[in-house]
Structure formats: structure tokens, C-alpha cells
Amino acid sequence: MQDVRTRLKRMSPVIFALLGCIYFGYHTFSGDRGIMRLAEVTKKVEENKLLAEKVAKEKETLQKEVKALSSASLDLDKLEEESIRLLNFGNPDDFVIIDANGEE
Numbered sequence: 001m002q003d004v005r006t007r008l009k010r011m012s013p014v015i016f017a018l019l020g021c022i023y024f025g026y027h028t029f030s031g032d033r034g035i036m037r038l039a040e041v042t043k044k045v046e047e048n049k050l051l052a053e054k055v056a057k058e059k060e061t062l063q064k065e066v067k068a069l070s071s072a073s074l075d076l077d078k079l080e081e082e083s084i085r086l087l088n089f090g091n092p093d094d095f096v097i098i099d100a101n102g103e104e
């Protein structure tokens with residue numbers, strides 16, 4: 001029995017070091033701040049960058065439309081197009097040609 005205790009005392013630093021390596025190794029890969037989580041966050045950042053670019057383009061398009069309809073720089077052609085599209089209202093002398101996609 002004394003021999004077993006002596007061996008355990010000698011091996012305890014090695015056992016603790018091994019357990020520490022296992023613990024830290026596991027958390028390096030799959031912990032909250034591990035390598036796998038880093039890959040997930042990187043992918044999410046890229047997706048959000050693409051979404052931000054898409055929203056920025058849409059915002060720019062809408063800003064151009066608003067500017068075209070603002071009172072300071074009123075584009076009469078744009079106003080007429082929007083009134084025809086939204087209100088289904090136009091000049092009786094106008095010809096409307098509908099293409100195969102159903103757009104005017």
C-alpha cells in the first residue's frame with residue numbers, strides 16, 4: 001500500500017498536467033472562444049457584410065427616387081410614371097403597352 005502511495009505522489013504532477021492539457025485542449029477547439037466559435041463568428045460577419053451592402057444599395061436607390069419626387073427637383077416624367085403606376089391614372093390619349101411580363 002505504501003508503494004502505491006509513493007507512485008501516486010510521484011505521478012500526481014504528470015496526471016494534473018495531462019488533465020490540464022485535456023481541459024485546455026478541449027476548450028481551445030470547442031469552447032465559447034475556441035476555434036470552432038471563431039469560424040462561426042467569421043462566417044456570420046461575412047454574411048452581415050453582404051447584407052449591409054445590399055441594404056446600402058437599396059437605400060441609395062430609394063434616395064434617388066425620393067430626390068426625383070421632391071419639390072426642389074421635381075422630375076415630371078417620374079411623377080407621371082408613379083401616378084400611372086400607383087393610382088392607375090393617366091391621360092386618356094396615352095397608349096399603354098403591356099409586355100409579356102405584365103409590366104407597363
